[in-house]
Amino acid sequence: xxxxxxxxxxxxxxxxxxxxxxxxxxxxxxxxxxxxxxxxxxxxxxxxxxxxxxxxxxxxxxxxxxxxxxxxxxxxxxxxxxxxxxxxxxxxxxxxxxxxxxxxxxxxxxxxxxxxxxxxxxxxxxxxxxxxxxxxxxxxxxxxxxxxxxxxxxxxxxxxxxxxxxxxxxxxxxxxxxxxxxxxxxxxxxxxxxxxxxxxxxxxxxxxxxxxxxxxxxxxxxxxxxxxxxxxxxxxxxxxxxxxxxxxxxxxxxxxxxxxxxxxxxxxxxxxxxxxxxxxxxxxxxxxxxxxxxxxxxxxxxxxxxxxxxxxxxxxxxxxxxxxxxxxxxx
Amino acid sequence: xxxxxxxxxxxxxxxxxxxxxxxxxxxxxxxxxxxxxxxxxxxxxxxxxxxxxxxxxxxxxxxxxxxxxxxxxxxxxxxxxxxxxxxxxxxxxxxxxxxxxxxxxxxxxxxxxxxxxxxxxxxxxxxxxxxxxxxxxxxxxxxxxxxxxxxxxxxxxxxxxxxxxxxxxxxxxxxxxxxxxxxxxxxxxxxxxxxxxxxxxxxxxxxxxxxxxxxxxxxxxxxxxxxxxxxxxxxxxxxxxxxxxxxxxxxxxxxxxxxxxxxxxxxxxxxxxxxxxxxxxxxxxxxxxxxxxxxxxxxxxxxxxxxxxxxxxxxxxxxxxxxxxxxxxxxxxxxxxxxxxxxxxxxxxxxxxxxxxxxx
Amino acid sequence: xxxxxxxxxxxxxxxxxxxxxxxxxxxxxxxxxxxxxxxxxxxxxxxxxxxxxxxxxxxxxxxxxxxxxxxxxxxxxxxxxxxxxxxxxxxxxxxxxxxxxxxxxxxxxxxxxxxxxxxxxxxxxxxxxxxxxxxxxxxxxxxxxxxxxxxxxxxxxxxxxxxxxxxxxxxxxxxxxxxxxxxxxxxxxxxxxxxxxxxxxxxxxxxxxxxxxxxxxxxxxxxxxxxxxxxxxxxxxxxxxxxxxxxxxxxxxxxxxxxxxx
Numbered sequence: 001x002x003x004x005x006x007x008x009x010x011x012x013x014x015x016x017x018x019x020x021x022x023x024x025x026x027x028x029x030x031x032x033x034x035x036x037x038x039x040x041x042x043x044x045x046x047x048x049x050x051x052x053x054x055x056x057x058x059x060x061x062x063x064x065x066x067x068x069x070x071x072x073x074x075x076x077x078x079x080x081x082x083x084x085x086x087x088x089x090x091x092x093x094x095x096x097x098x099x100x101x102x103x104x105x106x107x108x109x110x111x112x113x114x115x116x117x118x119x120x121x122x123x124x125x126x127x128x129x130x131x132x133x134x135x136x137x138x139x140x141x142x143x144x145x146x147x148x149x150x151x152x153x154x155x156x157x158x159x160x161x162x163x164x165x166x167x168x169x170x171x172x173x174x175x176x177x178x179x180x181x182x183x184x185x186x187x188x189x190x191x192x193x194x195x196x197x198x199x200x201x202x203x204x205x206x207x208x209x210x211x212x213x214x215x216x217x218x219x220x221x222x223x224x225x226x227x228x229x230x231x232x233x234x235x236x237x238x239x240x241x242x243x244x245x246x247x248x249x250x251x252x253x254x255x256x257x258x259x260x261x262x263x264x265x266x267x268x269x270x271x272x273x274x275x276x277x278x279x280x281x282x283x284x285x286x287x288x289x290x291x292x293x294x295x296x297x298x299x300x301x302x303x304x305x306x307x308x309x310x311x312x313x314x315x316x317x318x319x320x321x322x323x324x325x326x327x328x329x330x331x
Numbered sequence: 332x333x334x335x336x337x338x339x340x341x342x343x344x345x346x347x348x349x350x351x352x353x354x355x356x357x358x359x360x361x362x363x364x365x366x367x368x369x370x371x372x373x374x375x376x377x378x379x380x381x382x383x384x385x386x387x388x389x390x391x392x393x394x395x396x397x398x399x400x401x402x403x404x405x406x407x408x409x410x411x412x413x414x415x416x417x418x419x420x421x422x423x424x425x426x427x428x429x430x431x432x433x434x435x436x437x438x439x440x441x442x443x444x445x446x447x448x449x450x451x452x453x454x455x456x457x458x459x460x461x462x463x464x465x466x467x468x469x470x471x472x473x474x475x476x477x478x479x480x481x482x483x484x485x486x487x488x489x490x491x492x493x494x495x496x497x498x499x500x501x502x503x504x505x506x507x508x509x510x511x512x513x514x515x516x517x518x519x520x521x522x523x524x525x526x527x528x529x530x531x532x533x534x535x536x537x538x539x540x541x542x543x544x545x546x547x548x549x550x551x552x553x554x555x556x557x558x559x560x561x562x563x564x565x566x567x568x569x570x571x572x573x574x575x576x577x578x579x580x581x582x583x584x585x586x587x588x589x590x591x592x593x594x595x596x597x598x599x600x601x602x603x604x605x606x607x608x609x610x611x612x613x614x615x616x617x618x619x620x621x622x623x624x625x626x627x628x629x630x631x632x633x634x635x636x637x638x639x640x641x642x643x644x645x646x647x648x649x650x651x652x653x654x655x656x657x658x659x660x661x662x663x664x665x666x667x668x669x670x671x672x673x674x675x676x677x678x679x680x681x682x683x684x685x686x687x688x689x690x691x
Numbered sequence: 692x693x694x695x696x697x698x699x700x701x702x703x704x705x706x707x708x709x710x711x712x713x714x715x716x717x718x719x720x721x722x723x724x725x726x727x728x729x730x731x732x733x734x735x736x737x738x739x740x741x742x743x744x745x746x747x748x749x750x751x752x753x754x755x756x757x758x759x760x761x762x763x764x765x766x767x768x769x770x771x772x773x774x775x776x777x778x779x780x781x782x783x784x785x786x787x788x789x790x791x792x793x794x795x796x797x798x799x800x801x802x803x804x805x806x807x808x809x810x811x812x813x814x815x816x817x818x819x820x821x822x823x824x825x826x827x828x829x830x831x832x833x834x835x836x837x838x839x840x841x842x843x844x845x846x847x848x849x850x851x852x853x854x855x856x857x858x859x860x861x862x863x864x865x866x867x868x869x870x871x872x873x874x875x876x877x878x879x880x881x882x883x884x885x886x887x888x889x890x891x892x893x894x895x896x897x898x899x900x901x902x903x904x905x906x907x908x909x910x911x912x913x914x915x916x917x918x919x920x921x922x923x924x925x926x927x928x929x930x931x932x933x934x935x936x937x938x939x940x941x942x943x944x945x946x947x948x949x950x951x952x953x
Binding site: 029033035091092095096099100101102103104105106107109110111112113114116117118120121229233236237240244274287301302304305307308309311312315316319320321 | 449462468476600670
């Protein structure tokens with residue numbers, strides 16, 4: 001029972017990060033129908049920039065409080081990520097808005113490769129570690145532990161998602177975004193500057209990505225030029241799981257994916273333990289004896305498979321994701 | 332109505348064909364002047380051509396975005412690796428494994444296709460991507476508790492292609508000419524590639540090819556015209572996957588080594604880039620895309636360091652990084668410059684004399 | 692259900708959420724006639740087409756086509772059974788040539804598969820040649836033969852409409868269902884279309900015609916069905932329907948007097 005709760009807590013933390021990143025994918029997809037392949041790299045840049053700023057400040061022996069140091073790192077990361085996303089949209093995607101559907105996908109892939117290698121040049125090939133300036137305190141929750149850092153990540157993610165929903169549902173910009181998502185031509189005719197709306201989607205997504213980058217970096221304590229790839233992939237999976245183009249879907253998908261992964265990693269070894277089936281192979285008996293009755297077909301290294309299996313299952317039964325609109329064929 | 336077309340081929344065409352054939356036959360020797368590495372690159376260009384043409388069936392003809400195509404390549408490669416290596420001690424001949432690899436890849440294609448046919452474009456993209464990753468992760472981990480794939484170490488000492496005593500891996504003097512291993516493989520690959528190209532052209536200009544294109548253009552209209560879109564899409568997956576399997580098997584035999592690393596998402600993405608950048612749906616364009624994107628990183632590999640030396644007097648950035656950076660920039664630049672690809676498809680003209688038309 | 696009737700529709704109903712797009716619509720189309728389907732915008736004409744051609748499943752009622760029930764049949768099977776259609780908002784295969792569009796229409800009546808395509812055996816070559824020949828004939832028949840090698844999207848509007856008819860005819864339908872074929876055509880083009888419809892009928896194909904151009908409907912249709920708010924409000928010859936007060940009311944909105952129209 002404690003293990004279950006623990007896995008859920010861990011999953012919730014990681015899921016919150018997935019959700020923030022997924023929002024960036026889903027906003028851009030909802031408005032211009034593009035899978036922004038480079039979004040994961042924006043998260044990586046966010047992590048790297050904040051890490052550099054924080055390391056520099058710590059190294060400079062300033063007497064600034066830790067919170068200020070981290071906020072400074074976050075602030076610079078957000079600025080950099082927003083600038084990159086804005087520039088990327090303007091240079092690589094905007095000219096292709098009327099091009100064949102797959103053309104901007106390829107430029108997005110190109111941008112992803114470019115950002116990765118720029119990061120490689122700037123930050124090098126090695127793992128960068130987060131200076132030990134925070135010391136997460138564990139709290140007991142019904143036998144499981146949750147650190148204050150985990151709580152902070154979940155709370156901040158929830159706050160940001162609420163803020164985003166407010167912007168999209170209640171402000172003029174949000175209305176313009178929703179209108180553009182429905183029909184860009186008509187929105188344009190109604191006097192909405194579509195370019196501004198699209199840029200806004202990219203920039204807001206990038207800001208969330210920067211926060212997410214900082215979160216994973218502090219949570220795991222390391223950052224790496226290649227980290228954006230798998231994270232982006234998971235977040236995109238989460239966006240699709242929830243129903244791409246749907247904000248609430250991205251949040252639900254992200255958190256669900258995080259929890260599913262954590263549970264999968266926690267239990268898959270037990271579920272696929274082969275020692276209950278000694279007739280499968282002669283050598284199994286000895287292996288089981290040697291490993292305290294635990295020889296699993298699938299270990300926790302199958303964690304990443306889990307996310308995709310769930311995704312495929314969900315999409316088979318709900319082809320538009322959990323909260324996605326059913327798009328009826330029109331004739 | 333072939334009777335309307337001239338039966339004899341003009342001598343000019345024959346001359347052109349002979350010229351191209353001679354050029355292709357001599358190419359590995361020209362490339363060898365720059366080093367055997369370039370012969371291997373030529374071979375890779377052909378493997379990628381087969382892969383890209385296979386993916387083109389799914390993406391270019393039928394309009395189904397597949398981001399996990401490399402999985403079928405992996406299936407073909409591992410089928411060969413497992414059935415022709417000391418790993419299980421099985422050594423079947425290439426020609427027996429090739430259909431097995433293609434067939435198994437085909438089955439995987441249908442397995443992937445069947446549950447996902449209802450999905451719209453980008454949902455399909457992520458599911459295929461997930462499928463590709465699943466295959467790779469399995470290959471990476473299926474070394475315990477029972478060792479099937481040998482895990483991340485991959486499978487080594489795979490048999491080369493052999494006919495009787497002729498092994499393509501060894502250098503050899505044939506008719507007084509010295510052939511290296513890669514040069515011999517070049518001719519085998521050329522043969523297979525030409526076969527794949529011919530089959531692709533025939534598929535495109537067939538009843539089935541038109542049905543694929545109809546689905547790509549408008550699925551509802553295609554259905555209303557009586558096309559069984561489910562079966563026809565499955566056929567696209569199956570055919571595309573088979574070509575991937577063939578390319579994989581020959582890759583295995585050429586390299587004599589496979590590991591899960593060769594079958595990551597990045598590879599899928601690169602093959603997709605070849606298709607889109609070359610000119611989706613257009614066979615010559617896709618071939619061009621495959622050759623260009625295979626060559627480009629290699630050319631960059633050999634030029635980036637001297638270039639930096641010439642410009643700055645020293646090597647500022649390591650060649651591997653720069654080459655990927657330039658590769659990424661090139662993808663963006665080419666797409667911006669030619670959004671429909673380098674060589675997009677043109678209208679296929681048909682030369683039937685129009686029957687006397689009723690006044691419209 | 693006499694031997695004369697090609698299509699019998701009994702109590703067809705279709706709802707979208709709370710909206711009754713079609714309520715218990717019943718009618719019969721006889722062999723060889725041109726049957727008009729009219730009604731104000733939103734009356735359910737296109738919904739009826741979509742239910743008939745299997746794009747939507749009916750919530751109630753059933754069709755009998757050529758003596759066999761047409762229940763839970765997929766759109767491609769409907770085409771195979773012999774109903775071909777065009778679309779209100781033209782749905783050609785835009786990036787394929789006009790000829791290829793029609794050749795795709797031949798799909799359902801031909802059978803070459805993967806192996807035929809790969810090995811180009813004699814039977815496949817003969818079939819391909821026949822497809823090409825027939826498709827050219829059909830392009831000539833509807834009057835767009837000159838544009839055979841142009842992309843569908845580059846054709847003029849009226850030509851696109853006629854190409855869509857040629858593509859539908861290529862499936863060898865018994866019933867040709869046309870959704871507003873004259874929309875966007877000028878008077879000359881509409882006249883040509885009228886002649887084409889009569890010629891198609893003369894060749895033994897029954898036509899179901901949705902059309903807003905009343906002059907065309909009244910001059911070409913043998914019988915007309917009028918829908919309003921998803922219900923059948925009148926059926927009969929063109930002349931009868933025209934005089935029906937319910938039809939006049941539906942078209943003119945009830946309160947408006949006829950003088951205003953004149």
